Amino acid sequence: MTSYTPTPRTTLHRRAHRGSYDRATVHAILDEALVAHVGFAVEGNQMVLPMTFVRIDERVYLHGAPSNHMLKALAGGAPLCLTVTLLDALVFSRAASHHSMNYRCVVALGQAREVRDLAEKKRVFDALVDRMAPGRSQQARPATEAEMVATRLVVLDLEEVSAKIRTGAPFDEEPDQSWPCWSGLIPLALEAKAPVPVEGLAPGHEPPGARK
Numbered sequence: 562m563t564s565y566t567p568t569p570r571t572t573l574h575r576r577a578h579r580g581s582y583d584r585a586t587v588h589a590i591l592d593e594a595l596v597a598h599v600g601f602a603v604e605g606n607q608m609v610l611p612m613t614f615v616r617i618d619e620r621v622y623l624h625g626a627p628s629n630h631m632l633k634a635l636a637g638g639a640p641l642c643l644t645v646t647l648l649d650a651l652v653f654s655r656a657a658s659h660h661s662m663n664y665r666c667v668v669a670l671g672q673a674r675e676v677r678d679l680a681e682k683k684r685v686f687d688a689l690v691d692r693m694a695p696g697r698s699q700q701a702r703p704a705t706e707a708e709m710v711a712t713r714l715v716v717l718d719l720e721e722v723s724a725k726i727r728t729g730a731p732f733d734e735e736p737d738q739s740w741p742c743w744s745g746l747i748p749l750a751l752e753a754k755a756p757v758p759v760e761g762l763a764p765g766h767e768p769p770g771a772r773k
């Protein structure tokens with residue numbers, strides 16, 4: 562199956578033509594995003610927290626301290642909503658009301674479960690580090706078994722998932738197209754700047770390659 566099946570919960574209502582359930586599209590957005598916002602509720606309190614994450618095949622992994630309130634709740638089966646957003650441009654229409662943004666986002670719903678298997682944990686922790694720079698997990702001191710046991714890992718299967726994407730030019734109604742102000746796109750991108758080595762770094766160590 563090349564697409565996720567829309568459910569009543571993942572059916573887009575407004576501007577549904579911007580929606581996509583294509584797996585490759587969803588994977589590409591998840592893989593480019595560095596931060597996910599995870600929404601959940603415990604004892605009637607709703608919360609949304611930013612987290613690092615990694616996707617492997619049809620699974621998204623989150624990790625943190627065992628005392629992490631959210632991970633404890635998710636490991637216990639609390640329903641979650643995970644979103645990522647990539648901003649591509651500010652969209653300046655002539656009409657104030659049509660200002661917008663170009664974006665690519667994903668919403669994934671479901672229930673996570675805890676991963677305790679150490680071989681899977683090692684694979685996921687390596688993948689988390691390699692997201693920052695390919696091959697970095699082979700350079701850094703490997704996580705010890707004690708560190709892995711002391712880190713909670715939860716996984717969400719990608720099943721109830723949607724993407725939404727806005728691309729292209731500003732929209733203006735015909736009467737507004739002669740309104741005397743600038744109109745167009747200001748493209749946005751997350752940019753890696755020059756590496757800053759730690760103080761006292763021994764010579765001969767190259768910085769990790771830039772993330773693609």
Ligand SMILES: Cc1cc2nc3c(=O)[nH]c(=O)nc-3n(C[C@H](O)[C@H](O)[C@H](O)COP(=O)(O)OP(=O)(O)OC[C@H]3O[C@@H](n4cnc5c(N)ncnc54)[C@H](O)[C@@H]3O)c2cc1C
Binds near residue numbers: 574
């Ligand atoms: C940077 C940015 C700024 C935005 N600003 C606004 C704004 O100011 N006002 C506004 O009304 N909308 C805004 N949106 C769009 C917003 O995210 C919703 O898509 C929109 O509110 C329509 O919701 P709905 O009622 O159709 O969907 P709902 O009925 O609330 O959602 C139904 C299902 O549709 C899917 N879905 C909805 N939105 C998204 C999404 N963005 N990405 C992936 N799947 C989605 C989910 O699976 C969700 O469970 C913005 C989006 C982005 C990325």
